[in-house]
Amino acid sequence: MLHYGIKQNIEELKSKIPEEVKLLAVSKTKPLEELEEAYIAGIRDFGENKVQELVKKSENFHDDVKWHFIGQLQSNKVKYLVDKVYLIHSLGSISLLNEIEKFFGKANKIANTLIQINIGREESKSGILEEDLYEFIEAVKKCNYVSVSGIMVIIPIGDEESNRKYFKRTKEIFDDLKEKEYKNITMKILSMGMTHDFMTAIEEGSNLVRIGTGIFGERNYIIGGASNE
Numbered sequence: 001m002l003h004y005g006i007k008q009n010i011e012e013l014k015s016k017i018p019e020e021v022k023l024l025a026v027s028k029t030k031p032l033e034e035l036e037e038a039y040i041a042g043i044r045d046f047g048e049n050k051v052q053e054l055v056k057k058s059e060n061f062h063d064d065v066k067w068h069f070i071g072q073l074q075s076n077k078v079k080y081l082v083d084k085v086y087l088i089h090s091l092g093s094i095s096l097l098n099e100i101e102k103f104f105g106k107a108n109k110i111a112n113t114l115i116q117i118n119i120g121r122e123e124s125k126s127g128i129l130e131e132d133l134y135e136f137i138e139a140v141k142k143c144n145y146v147s148v149s150g151i152m153v154i155i156p157i158g159d160e161e162s163n164r165k166y167f168k169r170t171k172e173i174f175d176d177l178k179e180k181e182y183k184n185i186t187m188k189i190l191s192m193g194m195t196h197d198f199m200t201a202i203e204e205g206s207n208l209v210r211i212g213t214g215i216f217g218e219r220n221y222i223i224g225g226a227s228n229e
């Protein structure tokens, strides 16, 4: 059975998104049959925001898929992501950094991560505030099992002008860090833009867009469980 025209949605997105921009299919709350349709349409990168859901899906799906963790990561769940996750987008505190270092270290694995910046300074959102970034970088430099390859932001809800302002500021920070040389940090991935603002994000320099609704349709939280958005 086909769901909500997943294949058509992906084809349409691919026609709009430049080739150098990665399309991450945000599959949280969605069943594997729907992920399979996205897989058939060529998607190999899937994003989840619950550790248990990511682990379960990764164990029951194609081996060549890259699983991205995009949700709030609780320290006590980090250990389950070792060997399962391709990229953690939501590295947003020193305490989480230390947990990742500890549990990936125990397994002798390197954690691939993005620094989540709280660009809109929202109390409700996690992430590093701009003024705390350099202190955070100092902590990353001390790690042996953490590699940072870019930045992720979730911007405040707003109109296009407001969106563009936050994307621009994030790109400035990204470019600034790119010029510097810090141990364990290389600025390659700029993860910004979702279903309703991805074109603006790309115009402002995003090279990874995270799209859920625009591929799979609306999420049903009654079936999918509690959301932490």
Ligand SMILES: *Cc1c(COP(=O)(O)O)cnc(C)c1O
Residues within 6 Å of the ligand: 026, 028, 049, 070, 071, 154, 194, 195, 196, 210, 211, 212, 213, 214, 229
């Ligand atoms: C759910 C989610 C998305 C996808 O949102 P859509 O509006 O459905 O595209 C992207 N990023 C994060 C961090 C999310 O939690």
